[in-house]
Amino acid sequence: MSNSNLPNYLEYKGKYKGIFAWIFSTDHKKIGLLYLYSIMSFFIVGAILGLLMKLELIAPGKTIMEAKSYNAVFTMHGITMIFLIVVPGIPAIFGNFFLPILIGAKDVFYPKLNLLSWWLYIIGAAIALSSQFMNGASPDTGWTFYAPYSFRTQSNVLPALIGAFVLGFSSILTGLNFIVTMHRMRAPGMGWFKMPLFPWTLYGTAWIQLLATPVIGITLLMVVAERVLNIGFFDPALGGDPVLYQHLFWIYSHPAVYIMILPAMGVISEVIPTFAKKEIFGYNAIVISTLLIAFVGYFVWGHHMFTAGMSETSLFAFSFLTFLVAIPSAIKIFNWLATLYKGSIVLKTPMYWAVSFLFVFMIGGLSGLVLGAMAINVHLHDTAFVVSHFHFIVFGGVGFAFFAGIHYWFPKIYGKMYDAWWADTGWIVFFFGFLLLYTPMFYLGIAGMPRRYYDYVPEFHFANILSSFGAFIMIAGLVIIIINLFRSAKNGEKAEVSPWGGQTLEWTISSPPILENFEEIPEIK
Amino acid sequence: MEQDTHDHYDHEGSKLGMWLFIFTELLFFGGLFIVYGVSRYKNGIAFSMSAEELDVTIGTVNTIILLISSATIAMSISSIQMKKAKLTIALLSVTLILGIIFLINKYFEWGAKIDHGLYPGSDVLQQFGNGETLFFGLYYFMTGLHALHIIIGMIFIAVMIVKVRNGKIHADRFVQLENAGLYWHLVDIIWIFLFPLFYLIA
Numbered sequence: 001m002s003n004s005n006l007p008n009y010l011e012y013k014g015k016y017k018g019i020f021a022w023i024f025s026t027d028h029k030k031i032g033l034l035y036l037y038s039i040m041s042f043f044i045v046g047a048i049l050g051l052l053m054k055l056e057l058i059a060p061g062k063t064i065m066e067a068k069s070y071n072a073v074f075t076m077h078g079i080t081m082i083f084l085i086v087v088p089g090i091p092a093i094f095g096n097f098f099l100p101i102l103i104g105a106k107d108v109f110y111p112k113l114n115l116l117s118w119w120l121y122i123i124g125a126a127i128a129l130s131s132q133f134m135n136g137a138s139p140d141t142g143w144t145f146y147a148p149y150s151f152r153t154q155s156n157v158l159p160a161l162i163g164a165f166v167l168g169f170s171s172i173l174t175g176l177n178f179i180v181t182m183h184r185m186r187a188p189g190m191g192w193f194k195m196p197l198f199p200w201t202l203y204g205t206a207w208i209q210l211l212a213t214p215v216i217g218i219t220l221l222m223v224v225a226e227r228v229l230n231i232g233f234f235d236p237a238l239g240g241d242p243v244l245y246q247h248l249f250w251i252y253s254h255p256a257v258y259i260m261i262l263p264a265m266g267v268i269s270e271v272i273p274t275f276a277k278k279e280i281f282g283y284n285a286i287v288i289s290t291l292l293i294a295f296v297g298y299f300v301w302g303h304h305m306f307t308a309g310m311s312e313t314s315l316f317a318f319s320f321l322t323f324l325v326a327i328p329s330a331i332k333i334f335n336w337l338a339t340l341y342k343g344s345i346v347l348k349t350p351m352y353w354a355v356s357f358l359f360v361f362m363i364g365g366l367s368g369l370v371l372g373a374m375a376i377n378v379h380l381h382d383t384a385f386v387v388s389h390f391h392f393i394v395f396g397g398v399g400f401a402f403f404a405g406i407h408y409w410f411p412k413i414y415g416k417m418y419d420a421w422w423a424d425t426g427w428i429v430f431f432f433g434f435l436l437l438y439t440p441m442f443y444l445g446i447a448g449m450p451r452r453y454y455d456y457v458p459e460f461h462f463a464n465i466l467s468s469f470g471a472f473i474m475i476a477g478l479v480i481i482i483i484n485l486f487r488s489a490k491n492g493e494k495a496e497v498s499p500w501g502g503q504t505l506e507w508t509i510s511s512p513p514i515l516e517n518f519e520e521i522p523e524i525k
Numbered sequence: 526m527e528q529d530t531h532d533h534y535d536h537e538g539s540k541l542g543m544w545l546f547i548f549t550e551l552l553f554f555g556g557l558f559i560v561y562g563v564s565r566y567k568n569g570i571a572f573s574m575s576a577e578e579l580d581v582t583i584g585t586v587n588t589i590i591l592l593i594s595s596a597t598i599a600m601s602i603s604s605i606q607m608k609k610a611k612l613t614i615a616l617l618s619v620t621l622i623l624g625i626i627f628l629i630n631k632y633f634e635w636g637a638k639i640d641h642g643l644y645p646g647s648d649v650l651q652q653f654g655n656g657e658t659l660f661f662g663l664y665y666f667m668t669g670l671h672a673l674h675i676i677i678g679m680i681f682i683a684v685m686i687v688k689v690r691n692g693k694i695h696a697d698r699f700v701q702l703e704n705a706g707l708y709w710h711l712v713d714i715i716w717i718f719l720f721p722l723f724y725l726i727a
């Protein structure tokens with residue numbers, strides 16, 4: 001098969017010119033790229049904030065900033081990374097670009113709503129980030145906005161809250177769009193259980209987006225009302241209940257972890273079979289475990305509050321369910337490994353990322369079980385151990401899957417190949433830096449170093465130096481990766497229709513795809 | 526915007542989308558109902574006492590108004606299928622007017638409360654306890670948010686009137702009108718829950 005003669009989506013001339021051809025385009029592929037560019041820009045901001053924190057922690061005492069600035073930096077790092085990057089992340093970028101193609105459709109069900117979601121995303125981001133440029137201190141509550149501090153602090157929490165609320169709207173609309181798309185627009189012959197695994201994980205994710213996000217939306221609004229109108233929903237001085245805030249917050253924010261990780265698992269489930277030259281092992285098991293994760297993940301939020309005061313029965317139930325939700329994830333790991341077993345494995349850049357994903361995801365998952373055990377949790381609560389666990393899962397999981405995805409689909413998106421040597425170098429540097437950055441933090445947490453402090457006792461110095469060094473190495477890797485992809489998008493060699501020999505529909509159409517993806521809607525046998 | 530080929534019509538799909546949106550709205554208010562439940566559990570007596578302050582008559586009238594408006598919008602959907610565009614417009618207009626009356630009642634109701642000094646952060650409320658403050662905080666927040674939904678629903682209906690008049694909505698293509706109806710029923714149902722929680726349990 002060869003590339004089509006029709007103009008591809010990048011060349012297509014629509015009603016608008018220049019930048020307007022992008023920001024007013026309803027083409028799902030262009031919207032996917034809009035998200036890619038905006039999310040990558042915010043990611044660089046968030047990464048710099050993270051680097052500043054690591055620089056501060058390179059030595060005990062004040063190094064480059066005061067305690068107050070440190071509070072503001074970790075708050076903005078969290079808000080940017082969570083609400084602007086990992087929550088929309090993979091669904092908004094790869095979901096938008098590839099969901100319609102993978103199910104054999106011309107676009108999503110609501111193309112205009114799709115564009116609106118991107119606009120809401122940008123507006124929400126602008127509102128949230130405006131808190132940096134207004135009079136007064138930048139927010140210092142942490143990304144969790146815990147009551148009662150979130151309405152007592154004098155800092156600019158309000159724009160951050162409203163921004164997060166608007167971003168939630170964007171997320172809900174994307175999820176809604178994807179669900180209807182998958183229900184109504186699958187190509188003729190593509191039954192539910194013929195759908196590739198990436199769409200399946202998007203399906204599970206979309207339901208969580210739809211059913212969990214409204215809860216955080218109303219909760220954030222209540223905090224806004226608390227600050228503006230003096231209504232004491234969560235203020236003990238006015239009769240409210242601060243622990244109730246924590247419940248409502250985590251009812252969303254635990255499932256949000258699955259909003260982040262399920263699509264990542266979907267990407268890995270596409271990459272591994274392609275490079276193992278085998279069909280995925282246990283397709284049904286992966287689908288069912290995806291839906292199980294989405295479902296059980298709804299009932300485990302209490303494990304964030306083991307030390308906040310809860311009845312013993314609920315402590316037990318939440319701990320038990322937390323262990324239970326690990327099972328479907330483990331099933332997936334088993335399936336991926338079984339796919340690799342006796343496959344003729346081709347080691348290319350996306351595969352390196354996918355295999356290292358398995359590694360970091362396992363460490364992240366197992367350390368999560370450590371935290372899910374009540375007695376140990378009391379010891380490790382609010383320590384660097386939690387930070388490390390969280391970054392292994394969210395940054396390790398989502399980040400590595402994202403890089404696997406971008407190196408896998410890059411030839412399709414841009415119709416160009418990237419420089420494999422630089423891509424591999426970027427990966428190994430990043431991977432090494434990542435491990436050096438976060439592994440010492442497990443030790444630090446067990447040794448008792450609390451999180452969210454700009455200072456520590458001298459005993460923790462050595463491990464912190466290692467960790468900060470790791471941060472610099474990882475950022476170096478990131479720079480290599482981004483520059484390489486950027487240059488390749490411009491000057492890379494032309495890509496064939498199916499450079500990796502993938503079996504899904506995107507590898508049957510031209511690289512880059514034509515305007516509505518297919519010259520003829522495919523019939524699935 | 527860019528391509529006209531997107532202009533496909535899928536009645537089932539559009540309705541599915543609306544239902545999904547309604548789920549999110551229900552969960553949105555669900556969060557508030559949880560807070561209401563917990564607050565009431567902790568301040569039972571104060572909540573019962575405060576409910577006495579609310580005007581059951583206006584509440585009842587507003588409930589009846591919304592119930593009738595739900596009926597009229599449902600009838601408008603039937604009439605568009607029977608190709609009676611004029612009747613559809615008339616029924617939608619009645620729905621719209623009922624929405625306006627609801628808001629006017631709400632305006633006077635809130636106004637009277639505020640005149641008595643019953644609003645969050647007021648001196649009067651400060652003399653009462655935390656429970657009363659919380660009750661009125663929730664009352665304003667929840668009924669206010671509901672009123673906001675009424676306004677959104679009214680805009681939705683107004684757009685429908687224009688579209689029926691333009692012939693964009695007709696007997697073979699009326700899913701948007703149906704969706705507007707679904708949304709209006711949602712607003713109605715939320716009120717059906719708010720009414721007893723605030724006005725009747727005293």
Ligand SMILES: [Cu+2]
Nearest residue numbers: 254301303304
């Ligand atoms: Cu959790």
